[in-house]
Every structure is written in structure tokens, then in C-alpha cells.
Amino acid sequence: MKTQLTLLLALIFSLSYSQIQIGSDIDGESTDDETGTSVALSSDGTRIVIGAPFNDGNGNNNGHVRVFEESGGTWSQIGSDINGASGSGQVQEGFSVSISANGSRIATGSPFADIGVANSGRVRVFEESSGTWTQVGGDILGASVNERSGFSISLSADGTRVAIGAPLNGDSFSLAGEVRVFQESGGTWTQLGGDINGIVESEQSARAVALSGDGSRLAIGAIGSGAGGGVNENGQVRVFEESGGTWSQVGSSITGEAVNDRFGASVALSQDGSRLIAGAPLNDGTAASAGHARVFEEAGGIWTQVGTDIEAETGGDNFGTAVAISNDGLRIAVGAPFNDGTGNNAGHVRVFQEDAGDWVQAGIDIDGETSEDESGTSISISGDGLRIAIGAPLNDNPGGFNSGHVRVYEDFLILPIELLSFQAQLKNQGIEIIWKTAQEENNHGFELERSDNGTEWQTIHFEQAKGNTSVNNYSFLDTQPKEGLNYYRLKQIDMNGQHVYYDIVLAEFLSPKTARLFYKNPSSRQVQFQLINSKMQDFQLNIFTPTGQVIWQSPRIKTSNSWSKTIELGTGIYFLSWAQGNKVFSDKLIVH
Numbered sequence: 001m002k003t004q005l006t007l008l009l010a011l012i013f014s015l016s017y018s019q020i021q022i023g024s025d026i027d028g029e030s031t032d033d034e035t036g037t038s039v040a041l042s043s044d045g046t047r048i049v050i051g052a053p054f055n056d057g058n059g060n061n062n063g064h065v066r067v068f069e070e071s072g073g074t075w076s077q078i079g080s081d082i083n084g085a086s087g088s089g090q091v092q093e094g095f096s097v098s099i100s101a102n103g104s105r106i107a108t109g110s111p112f113a114d115i116g117v118a119n120s121g122r123v124r125v126f127e128e129s130s131g132t133w134t135q136v137g138g139d140i141l142g143a144s145v146n147e148r149s150g151f152s153i154s155l156s157a158d159g160t161r162v163a164i165g166a167p168l169n170g171d172s173f174s175l176a177g178e179v180r181v182f183q184e185s186g187g188t189w190t191q192l193g194g195d196i197n198g199i200v201e202s203e204q205s206a207r208a209v210a211l212s213g214d215g216s217r218l219a220i221g222a223i224g225s226g227a228g229g230g231v232n233e234n235g236q237v238r239v240f241e242e243s244g245g246t247w248s249q250v251g252s253s254i255t256g257e258a259v260n261d262r263f264g265a266s267v268a269l270s271q272d273g274s275r276l277i278a279g280a281p282l283n284d285g286t287a288a289s290a291g292h293a294r295v296f297e298e299a300g301g302i303w304t305q306v307g308t309d310i311e312a313e314t315g316g317d318n319f320g321t322a323v324a325i326s327n328d329g330l331r332i333a334v335g336a337p338f339n340d341g342t343g344n345n346a347g348h349v350r351v352f353q354e355d356a357g358d359w360v361q362a363g364i365d366i367d368g369e370t371s372e373d374e375s376g377t378s379i380s381i382s383g384d385g386l387r388i389a390i391g392a393p394l395n396d397n398p399g400g401f402n403s404g405h406v407r408v409y410e411d412f413l414i415l416p417i418e419l420l421s422f423q424a425q426l427k428n429q430g431i432e433i434i435w436k437t438a439q440e441e442n443n444h445g446f447e448l449e450r451s452d453n454g455t456e457w458q459t460i461h462f463e464q465a466k467g468n469t470s471v472n473n474y475s476f477l478d479t480q481p482k483e484g485l486n487y488y489r490l491k492q493i494d495m496n497g498q499h500v501y502y503d504i505v506l507a508e509f510l511s512p513k514t515a516r517l518f519y520k521n522p523s524s525r526q527v528q529f530q531l532i533n534s535k536m537q538d539f540q541l542n543i544f545t546p547t548g549q550v551i552w553q554s555p556r557i558k559t560s561n562s563w564s565k566t567i568e569l570g571t572g573i574y575f576l577s578w579a580q581g582n583k584v585f586s587d588k589l590i591v592h
Contacts, residue, residue: 018364019364019411022070022409022410023074025405025406025407026048027398027404028399029057030055030056030403032056033055033402034403035052035406036390036393037054037094037095038050039097039390039391041408042101043101043102044382045383045408047067047068047099047103048068048099049097049108050067050068051065052094053094055093055094061090062083062093063091063092064084065081065093065097066081066082067128079128082124082126084110091112094109095109095110095111095112096109096111096150096151098153098154098162101157101158101159101213101383104128105126105155106126106128106155107153108153109122109153110124110150111149111151111166116141117142117145120142120143120148121166122140122141122142123139123162124140125159127159137184137188142169144171147170147178150165151165151168152165152206152207153209156211156215157213157215158215160183161182161184161215162184162211163181163211163218164182164209165179165206165208165209166179168204169206171197172197172199174202175201176202176203176204177203177222178196178197179195179205180196181196181215193242193246196218196240196247198225199225202224203225205238206222208221208264209267212269212270215242216242216243218241219237219238219276219278221263221266222236222237223262223265233259233260233262235255235262235264236255236256237264237278239251239269239273239276241273250301251301251302254294256283257283258283258284261280261282262282263278263283263294265280265320267279268332270326271327273298275297275306275325276303277293277323278294278323279291279292281318285309285311286313286315287315290313290317291320291336295307295310306354306357312339313336313365316340317339319334319350321336321337322337322376322377322379326381326384326385327383327384327385328385329354330353331352331353331354331381333349333379333381333385334352335347335349335376336350339365339368341365342369343370344371345371347374348365348367348376349376349390350365351363351411369392372394373394374392374393376391378391387411388409389406389408390408391405391406392407418438419438419490420471421434422435423435423505424507430478430479431481431488432475433448433475433477433478433488433505435475436472437471440466442494443465446465446493447462447491447493448460448491449488449489450486451489452482452485454504457489485587486507489503489504506521518532519589522589522592525568525570525571526567527591528564529541530562530564538579539556539557540555540557540579542554542578543569544576544577545574545575570591571592573589573591574589575588575589576588
């Protein structure tokens, strides 16, 4: 048999992650500032807004907010401090913060502001231009005494919608809580739809709120709500969707597992609002008050849990105090501020990635610096889930006792193997798959898989790892290849069971009189095609876009026994079709 082979040479990385800190600690200014009580990252993770609600720069406990930008591993403040109003009396500016996707707008909540009504709260939105933060529209004030409006806030991706939680509002029932959503147009904030009130007394609805990217979906956590509508602090989360200025609940309420779990103390939504993570910091699943987090996905108005509960390390961790989720909902982070990994109540954060429907930790625990830091009180992750900001409001840094700090980390890939080559070659008995590694660490072995369509795979061989030598050579002879297209891929398995799939090698078996076409797939933008046409059969190659448009066509080759062509294509996906004699073959080409 003759064969067409696509050869791929690459360095391939495992799905084993760790985290490295980006830049230095972002420390609080002064003693008892509690910098890091709240944090929020822009979508690309290069801008961060940080709340320090007990800063005294503009009056006792009036608080302030700072925004930083990272460039070349250094965090630099953008603009001046945004201070709580002087003379307002301990407004705690920065108790909550949020940021738009591009980092140009921020929202800051001061739930203890007494402007007009005692402890009614206030939210302000600012926009940055040329390094200066200017308020957008007027203050958005709470409506009732002691309702704590601004305890929780969330901005839409473009920064024109803001959801504001007032967990102690009593409009429907005493301490039932409420959420209001405002839309900005022309510098004016107007309420969108009616108040979304708590449904039972003391449920404290709006202890946590989260908007989807476009602001059309809203998740609300209520820590005091109980199963069946009682008040026993199971906690619950409700999700609403806005249409035509009306907020309607999506699916049923999601209730905490057990009494006193306080499920909904933290919530976060994926970009499209179809995935939700919520924390229950007092859940006793692992041990007393260990805490856990759960992820749910909505389809057809029904919320279904994704994977199993994400449990804490040990009792008293309060795992789930803070949660975050990537835009696509496949990466999450959970904070446990009372974990004792590096000292009593030092705190830690764990990052997880969905794998085959369950949650697998990505990297190691990100522990607080020292005892009593309460690292993980607040967290935020970038849109791709690879950067994470962590607030430790009780850290004692050069700013002083409990001045607090924030650290930003980025995932990097640990390399259990370095793959030098992965290729296939024709043998009389079939196809031989060959691969070579330069180094291996904690590698259990390889599974070789084959497919005839590139989507459905069958394991055809397992190869035990050879160990931590400088160079390892592996091979396997497939004596039963399929007629036509054959796809091969390697699955590398770590000692801990984590795995990664490598890029695909394609081999096509044709009849003995068929010509052979060679090209790399994936390819760079300069795609090289080579035809070996020893039987001098008719040949013609067509390249299509995914919509079926022909963007290139070769001349019909009839007499030549070889032909080559280099074609420049833009990055993307293309489809190839070539006729050889009375047969037509096709393939998908990826250009990067």
C-alpha cells in the first residue's frame, strides 16, 4: 500500500499546572486598612481594582479604592486613590468592587454610607481616561435605613450595567434583602426593572451578586434562606434574566445542602450566564465549617450540578467564602481564608479545571503568607482563568498591622515530558507510530489512540514509560490500519492520573496506484504541498473556506510525476478536496 503521512514535530505540554506570582505584593497603605477586602480583575488580567475599606486617608474608616496595571511584571497605580467621602462617617469605601472587561470602568460600594439615610449605603462608578478617574453619573444611594446597599456589586462587561445588593433591606420582610440593577445612558443611572426582593424574613438576599457579561443574567445569593422556604441558613441562589425591563427567574432556586451551610455567601457567573458557582463556607461535608463549592449549568430552564461537590481540605477552613469562574465556565477558584496551611488562619486558594465532567485541581494550593492573613477572603480570575488575584486583608506588611495585601498569580504548565517528535511511517505490515522524549518526570506511560474520523477514538496500545533518562525512543506498529484516513494521537498519563492529548498525526491509505500528497497539519501560514505522482494519474487540489467558498485551485495535473506548491493562507480552518483519477478525498487543514 501507498500512504500519505502528515508529520508533526512539536514540544507538547501536560495539563499539570502550578502558579507563579506576577510582580510583587500590592501592599496596603497604612495600619488596619484591610487592603484586599475586595478585588476584581479585568478580563485580560492586567488591571486590578482593590478595596481597602478601613483606610483613614480621608477620614476614620472612610476607606479607599486603588487601581493597578501590570506591565512587564510590575504593578503600577493608575490614577489617584478613590477615597470615601470626608465627613460621612466610616463609609468603608471599597467594601465591594467590580471592574469592566477592559478595565476602564470600576464600581465601588460603601454599604455604611449615611448619605441621606443612616447606613443606607452608596455605589459609585468611575471611568478612567489618560490616567484620571472621573465619576460616571451621580451616586447610586440606598433607599432605607441600615439596608447596606453596596454590600455586593457587579458590573457588566461593558460597565454600563451594575447590580447592587442590599442584604439588610426590609421592603418585603425584615432583613430579607433586595437587589437593584441600574443602566447607564448618557451619564445617567436609571433603574432597570423593579426591585428583586428576598422572599423570607432574615434571608439576607444579595449577600452576593453576579452579572453575566452582557448584564442580562443576574445571580443572587441569600445565606439565610432555608430548604422549603424556611429560615435555617441552608442558603440559596436564584438566577434572573432580564427581558424588556422585567427580571424573571430562570429555573428553580438552588438550595444549600444542609442547615447552616450559608450557601450563596459567594456567587459567580460565566460570561454567558449559563454556568454558576456558589460557595457554602459553613458546610460540614469534610468536617465542621470546612465549607464547599458547587457548580451548576443551566439548559432549558433547569439547573444541573456539574461534577461533584468541591470540598475543603479540613474543618474550619470556610472554603467557599469567595469564588470565581472563567468566561467559559471551565475554570474556577475557591477561597478558604481560615485554612491553616502556613499558619493559623493564613488562608489559601485552590484553582480547579473541569475534566470529563468533574473538577480537578490545577496546580498546588496558593497559601497565605503567614498566620492570620486570611488570604482568600476575596478572589478574582481573568477571563481565560489563568490569572488569579487574591486578597489577604489582615496581612501585616510594611504598611503596618492588618494593612493587608493582594497577590496576583498566573498558571504555568509543568512539563512531565518534553516531546521531541511524534510521527508515523509506512511499513510493509502496517503503520509504525514513533515518538521521542528528551526528559520525563512523573510519567506513567502513553496510550495510543486511533480514529477514522478525528472525533471518535479507540485505544489500540499502552506503552509503559521508560523513566527519567535523557532521551527515550518509543514505537508501535499498527498492523490493522483502516482503509482510508487514519488519525493517531498520544495520551500521556502522569503518575497522579492527570493526562494530556497530543496533536494528531494523520495517515491516509490509498490504493497501490494512487498518488501521494504531503503537507503539514497544523501548518504555518506558508502551507507547503508536495505531490508524488509516480503513476501519473490526473490530480487536482481545491481549498475551501468553512462556508464552502473555493479560495484556491490547482491546475489539473496529468503527466507530471511530481508537483509542489507553497500557498499563503490566513490563520483559521480550511477544507481540502483533491481528485485522483476517479476518487475524491478530503481533509480539514488548520493554519496557525
